[in-house]
Amino acid sequence: MSSIKQVLSKDMVGKKVQLRGWIYRTRSSGGIVFAVLRDATGIIQVTVKKGNVPDHDFEDAAKAAIESSVMIEGEVAEDKRAPGGFEVRASRFTVVGFSEPFPITEYQSTELLLDQRHLWIRSREQNAVAKVKAALLKGARDWFHENDYVEVTPPIVTAVAPEDSTTLFQIKYFDRIAYLSQSAQFYLESLIFSLEKVYSLTPSFRAEKSRTPRHLAEYWHMEMEAAWMDNEGNMEVQEQLVTAMLQNAVKECPMELQLLKRDPATLRKIEPPFERMKYQEAMDYLQSKGQDVRWGSDLGAIEERTITVDKQLPVFIVNYPKELKPFYMKENPEDPRTYKNSDLLAPEGYGEIIGGSERETDNARMIAWLEEKGENMDNYKWYLDLRKYGSVPHSGFGLGIERIVTWVCKLDHIRDAIPYPRTVARVYP
């Protein structure tokens, strides 16, 4: 048994091969059937001529609709009439499972593709995105491993949130209420006191009723936390990690990237250092572009797009005003109005992919902030404990996997960066 990728080669011409897969396109012309076969690795045309296969095989080949699963035997030939330049001339054509008329045809609406997601994920685009995503994840894991980070497994069911601002999914947990995690950060912070450098890859959940091309209710969150690290070190980790992810995707998936209309060369050029733009500089730049912003304005979709649309490399926005960010960030001694934090924006207008900071180590400051917000201090007791027993400077960040996939794969919408997107309107299929 061969894969289609193996067969698409001059070395294979004249060889007898066996393939199995699904019918991607089919046309018949009386005594000849042209069936384009798809497997996990690619597509190739199979020609089935009456007389060259058993009559029963020919009848089945003529009858089999798109997405029927088949096994074939035949000889590889180079033929410029065939899409892709190669074809297999069948001597056997066995239908394993006939397909009913496939619901997804040449004209497709967004709604249909979402309703038929379990079938649409067979598409070549979705196949390519899945492979690029896997390559990005492998690049990240390899980088962390080479740099002595320990992968840890924080809980998903939690009693409380790390941030007050976002909405949590509530679940019934035996005889009380619990929440689905929106960040592993607090748990990672607790683990650095023995492991020093940790990371995790978990689903995170946000119950906001977001309706944008950048938000999912359930997404894959890669988070890192390191002891003895300041925010400059934190940004260096981010730029190295993102570069390692991209380089691995370029290495493992050049064909997939091209199918997605992403030129691998533009990704290959991305390497540290990334530009660092202070929040104040971002405000000045946006004002020079005629946008009505001032100190204290948050960077929304339009602002992020304005900053990154002409950029080739990601850009850090550093030192946000405190009022725009959560309480656990470390005050910036050079400008106490701001935090030692950064957001990393992807180029070409894609926007935020990472948010990170050095963490506050002064419990008095955090308690004051929490009290001012009227938070229940019991929920934070264990977190505040971490500063009581040998506290150290430390930093970390969270990276949205589907956000980086959206950018790398040049997608219009984040829902295509995950097989089964969960949004306010979609939990099925």
Next chain:
RNA sequence: GCCGUCGUAGCUCAGUCGGUAGAGCGUCCGCCUGUUAAGCGGAAGGUCAACGGUUCGAAACCGUUCGACGGCGCCA
């Protein structure tokens, strides 16, 4: 939460001034031994999202509801 658009055949859509339903693709049948979204001939296929109103008459006009999509906010 806010602003906007849309809902007609399995799919993508057209339907003018309110006069009772159309096309392409797909499906089924027939023809075709080199197709590239194949071609040719024929057939089947409709609760015009739902409910209410206006009217002699509503897919169309008005109202309500439901659903979907596009964007903003929130964030990764």
